[in-house]
Amino acid sequence: MAMTRRVTLVWMLLLGITFASFVVGVEQGAGVASAAAVVIIGLALCKVRLIGIHFMDVRVAPRPLRLIFETYVLAVFVTLATLDLVVT
Amino acid sequence: MTATAPQEAQTRAELPDRRIPGEEGIWVFVLGDMTVFALFFATFMYSRGKNPDTFARDHASLNVALGTVNTVLLLTSSLFVVLAVQRVLTGAHRSAPRLFTAALACGLGFVIVKAVEWAHLFSEGKTVGSGEFFSYYFMFTGIHLAHVLIGCVVLSRLIAITRREELTGHTAMLCEAGGIFWHMVDLLWVVLFALFYLMR
Numbered sequence: 001m002a003m004t005r006r007v008t009l010v011w012m013l014l015l016g017i018t019f020a021s022f023v024v025g026v027e028q029g030a031g032v033a034s035a036a037a038v039v040i041i042g043l044a045l046c047k048v049r050l051i052g053i054h055f056m057d058v059r060v061a062p063r064p065l066r067l068i069f070e071t072y073v074l075a076v077f078v079t080l081a082t083l084d085l086v087v088t
Numbered sequence: 089m090t091a092t093a094p095q096e097a098q099t100r101a102e103l104p105d106r107r108i109p110g111e112e113g114i115w116v117f118v119l120g121d122m123t124v125f126a127l128f129f130a131t132f133m134y135s136r137g138k139n140p141d142t143f144a145r146d147h148a149s150l151n152v153a154l155g156t157v158n159t160v161l162l163l164t165s166s167l168f169v170v171l172a173v174q175r176v177l178t179g180a181h182r183s184a185p186r187l188f189t190a191a192l193a194c195g196l197g198f199v200i201v202k203a204v205e206w207a208h209l210f211s212e213g214k215t216v217g218s219g220e221f222f223s224y225y226f227m228f229t230g231i232h233l234a235h236v237l238i239g240c241v242v243l244s245r246l247i248a249i250t251r252r253e254e255l256t257g258h259t260a261m262l263c264e265a266g267g268i269f270w271h272m273v274d275l276l277w278v279v280l281f282a283l284f285y286l287m288r
Contacts, residue, residue, distance in 0.1 A: 003174055011167040018159050025152065025286030037287045044282035048275050055170050055271045057109035057264075065108065065115060072119070076126050076279070080133050084287075087137025 010054040017043050017050075037084045045077040110265035118272045121235075125276050128231075132224050132283055139220060144288050146221035149214060154205045155285035158198050162274040165194030169243075173267040176250060176260050184250040184263070191270065192243040198236055202229070225284055232280055235273045242266045 021043045028036035049070075052058045058069045108115065136143045172187035209215075209222075216226040246266050249259050 004171060007167060007170045007174075011163060014163050015160065018156065018163070021282060021286055022152065022156055025288070028288055040282050040286045044279050047278045051166065051271055051275045051278070055166050055274075056268050060105065060107060061109055062106050068119060072122060072126070076129065079126070079130050080283075083130060083133035083137055087134055088140075 007054055010050055014047055014050055017047050034084055038081045041077060041080045041084065045073050048076075049073045110268045111261055114265040114268050118268060121272060122276070125228075125279070128224075128228050129279055129283060132228070135220055135224065136287075142219060143221050146219060146225075147284070147288060149209065149212065150225070150285055151205060151208070152285050154201055155281050158201050159277065159281050161194045161198045161201070162277050165191040165198075166271050166274045168194065169267045169270050172246070172250070173263050176255060176263045181250050181255055185247045188243050188247045188250065192240055192247065195236055195240045195243060195270075199233070199240070202233055202236075228280060229284070232273070232276055235276070239270045239273045242269055 021040055024036055024039050024043070052069050052073070058066050061069075168187045168191035172184040172191065175181050175184045175187065206226075214222050216223055243266070246263055249255075250263065252259070
């Protein structure tokens with residue numbers, strides 16, 4: 001039951017982050033589009049991490065697998081945020 | 089599947105604290121696929137940075153509400169899959185086929201919404217040849233849609249194998265590996281949704 005409760009809470013959190021991303025996406029002004037994009041990317045990668053850790057069970061995986069997954073999430077965030085802010 | 093000696097599905101209590109969810113092969117595939125998609129994401133961001141006005145204009149043609157509905161559908165399907173796999177791993181697999189069926193219904197819902205969305209875009213004359221943004225959009229969401237369809241086939245198979253009276257450890261592993269594939273499909277969509285629908 002604890003597991004059902006945990007994954008259901010994670011699902012609710014994922015829906016909440018989706019709604020927050022939607023609001024940021026709709027409300028982003030022309031002048032702050034880049035900052036909004038970084039926030040949107042950050043929220044998306046938070047969701048990716050939650051899905052990996054709690055749904056794909058990476059939380060119980062051997063350390064190397066967990067390290068690879070966490071590195072992936074961080075690397076994708078840093079790469080996409082950097083490209084958003086630097087490439088013109 | 090039938091080659092393994094009959095054995096009870098391993099219960100969660102018997103599982104070691106640290107273990108590879110599913111099996112090693114599925115992780116090689118999933119991490120490889122995620123890496124390819126990461127390159128797609130980076131390519132898209134680079135092109136967007138070079139053509140911000142064109143991308144912002146074409147982005148406005150997408151229906152954010154439909155994209156959001158599809159995100160909710162995939163997240164919900166993932167919840168059903170987690171619960172189904174949990175039932176299988178704890179030996180209480182009788183409700184697993186129902187949960188996998190609910191996940192499949194959400195997956196098919198995603199396909200229908202995507203078809204509606206694409207039909208609308210085609211009717212407006214937007215195709216894969218309608219500029220850089222739509223080339224990326226149709227290519228990446230098309231490749232992702234192929235993953236969803238493969239995932240639906242996987243879920244159909246899992247519904248069939250969990251209907252059996254007794255499950256082997258191998259069957260439990262197949263359910264977990266199939267679930268990991270489905271979650272990857274969900275995970276990739278989460279980023280595609282952010283890049284195409286939310287970022288201006």
